[in-house]
Every structure is written in C-alpha cells, then in structure tokens.
Amino acid sequence: MSERTAEPAGVGVAGAGYVGLTTAACLAHLGHRVTCVDTDAAKVTALRAGQVPIAEPGLPELVEQGLSDGGLAFTTDLAALREPALVFLCLPTPTGDRGAPDLGAFDDALAQLRGGLRPGCVVVIKSTVPVGTADRVADTLGVSVVSNPEFLREGHAVHDFLHPDRVVVGARDETAARAVAGLYAGLDAPLLHTxxxxxxxxxxxxxxxxxxxxxxxxxxxxxxxxxxxxxxxxxxxxxxxxxxxxxxxxxxxxxxxxxxxxxxxxxxxxxxxxxxxxxxxxxxxxxxxxxxxxxxxxxxxxxxxxxxxxxxxxxxxxxxxxxxxxxxxxxxxxxxxxxxxxxxxxxxxxxxxxxxxxxxxxxxxxxxxxxxxxxxxxxxxxxxxxxxxxxxxxxxxxxxxxxxxxxxxxxxxxxxxxxxxxxxxxxxxxxx
Incomplete structure (x- = not known):
C-alpha cells in the first residue's frame, strides 16, 4: 500500500462512547481537527467541560489537551459532520436477536447522514459490524467507505490506539484507503490494506x-x-x-x-x-x-x-x-x-x-x-x-x-x- 502521510485532516466522529471518545481524543492528539457528535446532551456538556464518563487511563488528559488546543470539539449537532473530509462511525452494536448484532443505532445514524455529507467524504467504520456492512453503507450514502476496525482493550485503550499491533484498512478505493492510513502517520505499526x-x-x-x-x-x-x-x-x-x-x-x-x-x-x-x-x-x-x-x-x-x-x-x-x-x-x-x-x-x-x-x-x-x-x-x-x-x-x-x-x-x-x-x-x- 502507498506510504502514509502526516497531513492534518478534518475528522468527524459519530458517537462519543468508549470507542468514539478514544478515537476522537487520540486523533486530535495526533494533530487532526476532530469534531465528535453524540445525541446525549448531558454527555456532550460534560465532555465540553473536560469530564470523561469512563475510567480509562490517559483519556481525560487527552480530552483536556484537545479542548485546550482547539483540536477537539463536542456537539449534539449532526450537521457538524457535513464539513469533515473523513467521518468515523463509532456507534454501539450490541447483541440482538439470535446473536446477530443490533444495528439500530448504527442505521439511525446512516439515515441522518444520508445526503448530508460533503462531496468526496470518506466514511470510516470503527463499529464492529457484520461482513458486508461497508458495502451496504457505500450504497446507502453514495460515498467511499473504509472498514477500519478497532482493537482496543478496556483499561489500555489510549495505549492501544497510539501503539497498535496493526492498523487495518479495508477499502475498495485506493484514494480513500490512503486518506485513512494517513491519519495514523507516525505510529509504529504494520499497515494492512485489505x-x-x-x-x-x-x-x-x-x-x-x-x-x-x-x-x-x-x-x-x-x-x-x-x-x-x-x-x-x-x-x-x-x-x-x-x-x-x-x-x-x-x-x-x-x-x-x-x-x-x-x-x-x-x-x-x-x-x-x-x-x-x-x-x-x-x-x-x-x-x-x-x-x-x-x-x-x-x-x-x-x-x-x-x-x-x-x-x-x-x-x-x-x-x-x-x-x-x-x-x-x-x-x-x-x-x-x-x-x-x-x-x-x-x-x-x-x-x-x-x-x-x-x-x-x-x-x-x-x-x-x-x-x-x-x-x-x-x-x-x-x-x-x-x-x-x-x-x-x-x-x-x-x-x-x-x-x-x-x-x-x-x-x-x-x-x-x-x-x-x-x-x-x-x-x-x-x-x-
């Protein structure tokens, strides 16, 4: 795969849960301009004040750093995702019927994003989703979609994001793959393009x-x-x-x-x-x-x-x-x-x-x-x-x-x- 670049990017993150908040804070730490959107107004208010609702070593410090230097913002306004060049989907996918993932929150976000993304936007799926979801999202939103799964351990999430064993980029579009890979520039980890x-x-x-x-x-x-x-x-x-x-x-x-x-x-x-x-x-x-x-x-x-x-x-x-x-x-x-x-x-x-x-x-x-x-x-x-x-x-x-x-x-x-x-x-x- 083409070499990663280190150019700062405008990034949107849908979901301020465990994965979304870690992703947003760590990408801001890497120098990108990140806007994190969540529908929970109380959570957003707390995050704007630097109050992190989960116990994760190093995460409060990264959130505070991002807020202080202006690289990280939180909002409930989904329209904030219309501007970034890359939008991460970090929505929960709990167990549903017969063991299948419940994609309710994920699909609700898709419905709200449809027609509201900038031309050329790349959607990046961090949520753990069934095989075939990236192709379905690409058809639904009419944009390039990259599967970029997270491998974060609770209690070590910040460390795992910034010192990963591997970065996986699943994409059909080479340009989109390069854009996502570029977000991780400077991290010492194998990059797998699949x-x-x-x-x-x-x-x-x-x-x-x-x-x-x-x-x-x-x-x-x-x-x-x-x-x-x-x-x-x-x-x-x-x-x-x-x-x-x-x-x-x-x-x-x-x-x-x-x-x-x-x-x-x-x-x-x-x-x-x-x-x-x-x-x-x-x-x-x-x-x-x-x-x-x-x-x-x-x-x-x-x-x-x-x-x-x-x-x-x-x-x-x-x-x-x-x-x-x-x-x-x-x-x-x-x-x-x-x-x-x-x-x-x-x-x-x-x-x-x-x-x-x-x-x-x-x-x-x-x-x-x-x-x-x-x-x-x-x-x-x-x-x-x-x-x-x-x-x-x-x-x-x-x-x-x-x-x-x-x-x-x-x-x-x-x-x-x-x-x-x-x-x-x-x-x-x-x-x-």
Missing amino acids: TPASAELAKYASNAFLAVKASYVNELAELCERLGADVVDVVRTMGLDNRIGSAFLSPGPGWGGSCLPKDTRALLHTAGESGLDFSVLADAVAANARQCDRVVAKVRHAVTGSAEGSLAGLRLGVLGVTFKAGTDDVRESPALAVAERLAAEGAQLTAYDPGAQADLRLEHVHLVDDPLLVAKDAAGIVVLTDWPQFRDLNWAQLGQLAEQATVVDARNLLDPGELGQAGFAYWGLGRR
Missing part, C-alpha cells in the same frame, strides 16, 4: 480466537486439578513457545465484558447464516458458561467442606465485580455472574472493587468501599477480578476479621505461600 469484508471479519475472528484460548485454559485448569498438575507451571511452559504466547493463558471465572461475548455470538450467527457449523467456537462459548458453575462449586466445597454443602445464610466476601482489572465496566462480568449464582444459593455477599463507580448498585451484592469490610465475619473470601491491588492487602488482618480464613482465588492472583503464612486455606484454579 478488502472491507476481510477487515470486518478480522475483528470478529480476533476476539473469537481470544475467547477460544481463554476457554481452553479454563478447561486445562480443570484437567490439572484432576491429574495433580499445576496449571501455573503448565501455562508458563506453553507461553514460552512463540507459536502460542502467554497472553490469555490465565484461568479465571470466565470471559466477559462488552466485546468477547457479543462478538462470539455475532460470529456464530454469521457462520450459521452461511451454513457453517463453527463447532470450535460454539464449544468455547459452552465451556465459558460451565466455568461459572465450576467456580461456584469450588467456593461451595472450600467454605462448607463438601461439594454438596449449602451456602444458605453464609456470609461471603467478594473481591472484584468488574469484568477485569483496570476498568469500571461490569457489562457481562463473569465476576458478577459468579456472585449472582452464589446469592441464588443463599449466600450473603459483601464486595469491594477499586474500580467500581461510587453510584453502582447491584441487586444481590452489598458493595463497600473498604476491603476490610469484605472479610468481617465471612465464611470465605472469593477473588473474582484480577486487580493487582488485592495482592497488597493486609491478609493477616483479613484472616483475623474472617469467621473462617478461607480464600478461593478464581484468578490465581495471590501467592499461596503468603496466604498460608497469613493463616488462610488457599484454593486456586488448577493448582495443587
């Missing part, structure tokens, strides 16, 4: 593969327990093979969040619509559902002494409710799935999470702001999110406060030896 269909599928394929890998290691942890092996040693050995790598090889209560569940469902739906039985991915999804049951069974055994013991009336402490460390996101959180199952069996749950928003209200969990309150009179403590801060808690003090010094570490986050010295019985996943 077709829109391949770019769209690559996003789903990447997340689905991560889901398969995560389910694999959870199944492996179960096998380690049955055979007397230690999953920590096993995956350390695996990770040193550069064909495998160490990422996504940590057992846990399951995978969740805003991306992997919906993207695996969407890819399974797409495969089914095309007549393919994507059994490897379907089995990974089924294994993920079983993982919640395994963790609950381990908690039951640890605190009652029996796999068939009753949790009714027992007080349990929970460390972590967000779907992973470094975020305040509880969407499809496996930690909450386990907590809800424990509550359904009659356990009384008190939880602490350093990233949870102060106004978060959970139906079956009493959220507190001090980890010591989690341990008070507890029959056991369950670690469900991989916050590194949990390693530094005063576990000896927690053990003194607990009715029963038992910890179920569903993230293999803690050091069993240190927990033993603090007086705890330690239960991990796949550990001897």
Whole structure:
C-alpha cells in the first residue's frame, strides 16, 4: 500500500462512547481537527467541560489537551459532520436477536447522514459490524467507505490506539484507503490494506480466537486439578513457545465484558447464516458458561467442606465485580455472574472493587468501599477480578476479621505461600 502521510485532516466522529471518545481524543492528539457528535446532551456538556464518563487511563488528559488546543470539539449537532473530509462511525452494536448484532443505532445514524455529507467524504467504520456492512453503507450514502476496525482493550485503550499491533484498512478505493492510513502517520505499526469484508471479519475472528484460548485454559485448569498438575507451571511452559504466547493463558471465572461475548455470538450467527457449523467456537462459548458453575462449586466445597454443602445464610466476601482489572465496566462480568449464582444459593455477599463507580448498585451484592469490610465475619473470601491491588492487602488482618480464613482465588492472583503464612486455606484454579 502507498506510504502514509502526516497531513492534518478534518475528522468527524459519530458517537462519543468508549470507542468514539478514544478515537476522537487520540486523533486530535495526533494533530487532526476532530469534531465528535453524540445525541446525549448531558454527555456532550460534560465532555465540553473536560469530564470523561469512563475510567480509562490517559483519556481525560487527552480530552483536556484537545479542548485546550482547539483540536477537539463536542456537539449534539449532526450537521457538524457535513464539513469533515473523513467521518468515523463509532456507534454501539450490541447483541440482538439470535446473536446477530443490533444495528439500530448504527442505521439511525446512516439515515441522518444520508445526503448530508460533503462531496468526496470518506466514511470510516470503527463499529464492529457484520461482513458486508461497508458495502451496504457505500450504497446507502453514495460515498467511499473504509472498514477500519478497532482493537482496543478496556483499561489500555489510549495505549492501544497510539501503539497498535496493526492498523487495518479495508477499502475498495485506493484514494480513500490512503486518506485513512494517513491519519495514523507516525505510529509504529504494520499497515494492512485489505478488502472491507476481510477487515470486518478480522475483528470478529480476533476476539473469537481470544475467547477460544481463554476457554481452553479454563478447561486445562480443570484437567490439572484432576491429574495433580499445576496449571501455573503448565501455562508458563506453553507461553514460552512463540507459536502460542502467554497472553490469555490465565484461568479465571470466565470471559466477559462488552466485546468477547457479543462478538462470539455475532460470529456464530454469521457462520450459521452461511451454513457453517463453527463447532470450535460454539464449544468455547459452552465451556465459558460451565466455568461459572465450576467456580461456584469450588467456593461451595472450600467454605462448607463438601461439594454438596449449602451456602444458605453464609456470609461471603467478594473481591472484584468488574469484568477485569483496570476498568469500571461490569457489562457481562463473569465476576458478577459468579456472585449472582452464589446469592441464588443463599449466600450473603459483601464486595469491594477499586474500580467500581461510587453510584453502582447491584441487586444481590452489598458493595463497600473498604476491603476490610469484605472479610468481617465471612465464611470465605472469593477473588473474582484480577486487580493487582488485592495482592497488597493486609491478609493477616483479613484472616483475623474472617469467621473462617478461607480464600478461593478464581484468578490465581495471590501467592499461596503468603496466604498460608497469613493463616488462610488457599484454593486456586488448577493448582495443587
């Protein structure tokens, strides 16, 4: 593909959600003039004041920088997208019927943009959308359309945008492809120019593969327990093979969040619509559902002494409710799935999470702001999110406060030896 250029561009961004706000702030940081449009007036007002509604390291600083130097603006007026040469679509595509993405917000934006873009405008799709969407948008809007999928991890989104593993540009129009590639000038990353269909599928394929890998290691942890092996040693050995790598090889209560569940469902739906039985991915999804049951069974055994013991009336402490460390996101959180199952069996749950928003209200969990309150009179403590801060808690003090010094570490986050010295019985996943 032609070399990227570094000329500043006028950019519009439709949607100030997680992806849209990160995209807008980072492109402004790269020197482009960015206008971000969102229909939520309260959100726009807050953003104009530099108030970022999501917990993402580095994002508030970039928004403040963009506002200060005039490179970033926020508005509710969709007409602001008539002037930029490039318009990014960053609308939510949650799970809809039968696993297919719900494109309601995305299509509403298309309807409002139709006939309202400048001649020669290039529309760039950041939203995760089904294969064929870029071609459909091109037909609808009568402009060149580029698929430029995002690969942003929550808690690392700014870093991932500015230090990407790859930049994917799916386009039929070479001129449009060059224009989008030019936005990323100066970033040290491979640039892949492909077709829109391949770019769209690559996003789903990447997340689905991560889901398969995560389910694999959870199944492996179960096998380690049955055979007397230690999953920590096993995956350390695996990770040193550069064909495998160490990422996504940590057992846990399951995978969740805003991306992997919906993207695996969407890819399974797409495969089914095309007549393919994507059994490897379907089995990974089924294994993920079983993982919640395994963790609950381990908690039951640890605190009652029996796999068939009753949790009714027992007080349990929970460390972590967000779907992973470094975020305040509880969407499809496996930690909450386990907590809800424990509550359904009659356990009384008190939880602490350093990233949870102060106004978060959970139906079956009493959220507190001090980890010591989690341990008070507890029959056991369950670690469900991989916050590194949990390693530094005063576990000896927690053990003194607990009715029963038992910890179920569903993230293999803690050091069993240190927990033993603090007086705890330690239960991990796949550990001897």
